[in-house]
Amino acid sequence: MKKLSYSIIALLGFAMVLTSCNPKGDNSANGALSSSAAEKVYVAPGEHDSHYAFISGGYSGNLTVYGLPSGRMFKEIPVFSQFPTNGYGYSEETKPMLETSYGFIPWDDSHHPDISQTKGELDGRWIFINGNNTPRIARVSLTTFETEEIIEVPNSAGNHSSSFITENTEYVVAGTRFSVPIPQKDMSIKDYKGNFKGALSFISVDPEHGHMDIKFQVLMPGFNYDLSHPGRGKSHGWFFFTTYNTEEANSLLEVNASQNDKDFIAAINWKKIEEYVNNGGGTMMPADYAHNVYDEGTHTATSTMKKEVRVVNPSEVPGAVYLLPTPKSPHGCDVDPSGEYIVGNGKLSANLTVHSFTKMIDAIENKKFDGDAYGIPILNFEDVLAGSVEQPGLGPLHTEFDGKGNAYTTFFISSEVVKWKLGTWEVIDRKPTYYSVGHLTIPGGNSAKPFGKYMFAMNKITKDRYLPTGPEMEHSAQLYDISGDKMELLLDFPTHGEPHYAAAIPAEIIKKNSKKIYKLAENEHPKKALSDADTKVVRDGKNVHIYMSMIRSHFSPDNIEGVKVGDKVFFHITNLEQDFDVPHGFAMIGANNAELLITPGQTRTLTWEPKKVGVWPFYCTDFCSALHQEMQGYIRVSPASSNLELSWSLGE
Amino acid sequence: MKKAGVLMMLGSLLLLGLYSFPLWNIMLGAPQYPEPLGMNIHITGIQGVSEFDIQNIDGLNHYIGMKTIPKPEEMWEFQTFPKVIGGMVALGFIIGFLGFIGRISYKWFLFWFIFMSVLGLLGMYDFNEWLLDYGSNLDPHAIIKVTNPDGTPMSYKPPLIGFKKLLNFDVTSLPHTGGYMMFVGMSMTIIAFFVGKKEWKAIH
Numbered sequence: 013m014k015k016l017s018y019s020i021i022a023l024l025g026f027a028m029v030l031t032s033c034n035p036k037g038d039n040s041a042n043g044a045l046s047s048s049a050a051e052k053v054y055v056a057p058g059e060h061d062s063h064y065a066f067i068s069g070g071y072s073g074n075l076t077v078y079g080l081p082s083g084r085m086f087k088e089i090p091v092f093s094q095f096p097t098n099g100y101g102y103s104e105e106t107k108p109m110l111e112t113s114y115g116f117i118p119w120d121d122s123h124h125p126d127i128s129q130t131k132g133e134l135d136g137r138w139i140f141i142n143g144n145n146t147p148r149i150a151r152v153s154l155t156t157f158e159t160e161e162i163i164e165v166p167n168s169a170g171n172h173s174s175s176f177i178t179e180n181t182e183y184v185v186a187g188t189r190f191s192v193p194i195p196q197k198d199m200s201i202k203d204y205k206g207n208f209k210g211a212l213s214f215i216s217v218d219p220e221h222g223h224m225d226i227k228f229q230v231l232m233p234g235f236n237y238d239l240s241h242p243g244r245g246k247s248h249g250w251f252f253f254t255t256y257n258t259e260e261a262n263s264l265l266e267v268n269a270s271q272n273d274k275d276f277i278a279a280i281n282w283k284k285i286e287e288y289v290n291n292g293g294g295t296m297m298p299a300d301y302a303h304n305v306y307d308e309g310t311h312t313a314t315s316t317m318k319k320e321v322r323v324v325n326p327s328e329v330p331g332a333v334y335l336l337p338t339p340k341s342p343h344g345c346d347v348d349p350s351g352e353y354i355v356g357n358g359k360l361s362a363n364l365t366v367h368s369f370t371k372m373i374d375a376i377e378n379k380k381f382d383g384d385a386y387g388i389p390i391l392n393f394e395d396v397l398a399g400s401v402e403q404p405g406l407g408p409l410h411t412e413f414d415g416k417g418n419a420y421t422t423f424f425i426s427s428e429v430v431k432w433k434l435g436t437w438e439v440i441d442r443k444p445t446y447y448s449v450g451h452l453t454i455p456g457g458n459s460a461k462p463f464g465k466y467m468f469a470m471n472k473i474t475k476d477r478y479l480p481t482g483p484e485m486e487h488s489a490q491l492y493d494i495s496g497d498k499m500e501l502l503l504d505f506p507t508h509g510e511p512h513y514a515a516a517i518p519a520e521i522i523k524k525n526s527k528k529i530y531k532l533a534e535n536e537h538p539k540k541a542l543s544d545a546d547t548k549v550v551r552d553g554k555n556v557h558i559y560m561s562m563i564r565s566h567f568s569p570d571n572i573e574g575v576k577v578g579d580k581v582f583f584h585i586t587n588l589e590q591d592f593d594v595p596h597g598f599a600m601i602g603a604n605n606a607e608l609l610i611t612p613g614q615t616r617t618l619t620w621e622p623k624k625v626g627v628w629p630f631y632c633t634d635f636c637s638a639l640h641q642e643m644q645g646y647i648r649v650s651p652a653s654s655n656l657e658l659s660w661s662l663g664e
Numbered sequence: 665m666k667k668a669g670v671l672m673m674l675g676s677l678l679l680l681g682l683y684s685f686p687l688w689n690i691m692l693g694a695p696q697y698p699e700p701l702g703m704n705i706h707i708t709g710i711q712g713v714s715e716f717d718i719q720n721i722d723g724l725n726h727y728i729g730m731k732t733i734p735k736p737e738e739m740w741e742f743q744t745f746p747k748v749i750g751g752m753v754a755l756g757f758i759i760g761f762l763g764f765i766g767r768i769s770y771k772w773f774l775f776w777f778i779f780m781s782v783l784g785l786l787g788m789y790d791f792n793e794w795l796l797d798y799g800s801n802l803d804p805h806a807i808i809k810v811t812n813p814d815g816t817p818m819s820y821k822p823p824l825i826g827f828k829k830l831l832n833f834d835v836t837s838l839p840h841t842g843g844y845m846m847f848v849g850m851s852m853t854i855i856a857f858f859v860g861k862k863e864w865k866a867i868h
């Protein structure tokens with residue numbers, strides 16, 4: 013007994029030694045330092061943040077909008093997931109946005125947002141984001157902050173090395189994580205090697221409207237294409253993809269795909285392939301993929317099913333694709349603001365590998381190849397290596413740049429961000445993250461002109477950072493001031509879903525463009541009701557169309573009779589307000605979908621299939637005025653056999 | 665009377681600003697309206713400061729039973745005022761010109777000023793009458809009825825000039841560019857009178 017208590021004391025002592033040695037760095041939560049950190053993130057009531065941050069929602073399928081440096085969340089923009097909060101994916105107008113070749117898909121896993129660029133700098137017109145699971149790319153307007161377009165990516169599976177854009181938004185690029193049979197067919201999984209292919213899709217973006225179209229897909233060997241980034245400046249015209257599983261294993265990848273000492277970064281000269289394609293090169297192959305476009309005028313999305321896609325085999329375009337050996341299953345593939353350095357974050361490597369674009373071109377010109385893979389030339393590791401950051405940490409994942417010659421790399425296993433210098437490869441600073449950081453973001457970090465004031469790390473594990481909320485909790489981000497030599501941790505803030513990447517931008521570039529209302533005069537919805545005279549109820553067989561308007565604080569009409577059990581009722585509701593921030597909601601008892609949240613000038617449609625005879629209420633869900641509670645109405649539902657004519661009224 | 669004539673002509677021409685710029689402006693700010701709603705009163709009609717301000721002011725006012733802001737065709741003033749101003753500009757310019765070439769006495773300048781002032785005062789009176797009607801002639805079925813402590817219905821008449829608190833709104837009423845141009849123009853005509861008097865005496 014005595015022995016036991018001694019050992020307990022000994023253990024306690026040991027634990028105390030451990031805690032006192034715990035290297036918390038200089039980010040202790042006490043003292044003068046933390047008060048200055050507080051000042052740096054304090055945005056006084058009524059003041060605005062200096063930056064927007066668009067943080068992917070991961071398995072929420074959406075995109076969240078935050079302010080920096082406060083870490084306050086402003087909005088969740090529904091992209092790939094139904095959103096009962098405003099009816100996205102439930103209303104008739106927005107349901108087509110979630111159509112795919114597999115039918116209606118109410119969810120996805122959104123990963124990497126990227127803001128449109130002009131001449132390599134953020135222009136703040138649109139933000140693109142990929143749906144990982146059912147491969148799709150979405151374009152979100154940065155004037156309405158709504159999803160305007162979603163294009164499905166055929167021949168792709170696990171749309172992970174996406175959605176990164178070229179320096180003039182010529183293309184948004186989507187690479188496949190999984191290689192698959194192309195075209196899909198019934199075959200043995202064991203025959204993966206040599207038969208599966210990885211499609212890298214170059215989706216053109218119309219410079220005026222942003223409309224997307226798959227220009228071509230490069231059918232690469234059956235590796236896994238993990239992440240990608242565009243060349244810029246001198247390397248503009250090239251695109252770089254990290255690969256893993258160059259072993260082409262089809263099972264137990266955690267072992268079998270970690271055998272090769274080096275995997276590759278694939279360098280794609282897209283300008284060359286574009287030229288080839290413009291001259292009629294490539295093959296049109298049958299494919300099914302949805303293209304969904306939301307029209308701001310009609311407030312309605314349409315979905316079109318496309319039937320073919322142009323594919324290019326790298327062997328058809330000599331000199332367009334090369335492979336750069338890169339140690340140990342590289343994850344992030346990041347290009348510095350000058351376009352010279354390509355960082356391969358070998359997640360199982362002790363060192364961080366940096367390739368040189370100049371050396372790569374030199375090696376290509378001198379044909380210094382070290383064999384090939386399926387006809388694609390492999391360059392010598394030593395010939396393209398710019399340098400390595402020696403032993404910077406464990407498990408490097410992603411790198412961003414501050415525009416001042418420094419790079420910042422996240423290390424998942426050692427849970428830290430390491431700042432190092434481009435060119436000298438020396439480590440300048442390291443700071444812990446809480447805990448297990450994935451991506452990090454510097455505003456404009458994926459552009460020729462980063463705004464190197466803030467950096468935030470998006471962590472995979474939250475543990476004890478906040479008040480506990482049961483087994484499931486939000487992830488956590490950490491904001492650092494990177495304006496000095498040393499990084500300074502300023503703030504923890506929770507994030508929604510699982511943020512993978514984020515894109516951030518100085519507020520002044522986009523905030524002036526943010527729309528306040530939709531003009532009724534520009535509403536082209538075919539079922540709009542712009543005045544009481546337009547309101548009506550029309551029967552078309554079993555379908556009943558109610559043309560309704562809403563304004564503080566009533567619906568017009570608000571008494572409707574003549575609906576029968578077995579009917580399908582369409583509420584086409586127009587918000588007649590033209591005042592900023594006066595949305596109205598609409599909720600119908602027993603509707604099997606969601607509410608509608610209708611912003612000023614907008615028309616939205618909700619369907620309702622009444623199942624029970626009676627008089628059923630509907631009401632406004634958004635507290636719109638002092639008389640909001642009065643904003644309600646009734647629908648009389650008669651038996652299916654009833655002969656009651658339709659009638660409707662307001663104020664009678 | 666060269667100088668005085670020029671002053672008189674320029675002064676009356678400044679009134680032309682009323683065709684392009686508002687005579688008066690009323691702004692309504694509230695906690696819910698950090699960017700205040702506003703109306704610009706032109707001699708030809710009332711316009712919103714921002715595109716949908718009139719519609720939004722009407723929308724709010726219907727709660728307390730105020731009438732909608734009149735369209736140009738609903739008030740005779742908006743047809744008459746432009747004609748009156750046009751006439752006064754022409755008259756002032758002719759007087760100034762005749763003074764410039766020495767055909768009439770400087771006293772005509774004062775006559776124009778007094779005439780214009782009387783018209784202006786009548787206009788202000790009329791404007792104030794409209795504000796009074798607008799702010800107190802309320803729909804008896806209004807959704808919100810607010811009474812003064814003595815039980816009489818509260819008036820929402822905006823101030824003719826200056827600041828007033830009306831329920832949750834801070835109302836500011838001040839002359840606008842066209843109005844200021846008119847005041848400067850009229851001041852020039854009275855200066856023309858004194859300068860003309862000097863010049864006249866020097867000649868005669």
Ligand SMILES: [Cu+2]
Nearest residue numbers: 596632636643
């Ligand atoms: Cu409402």
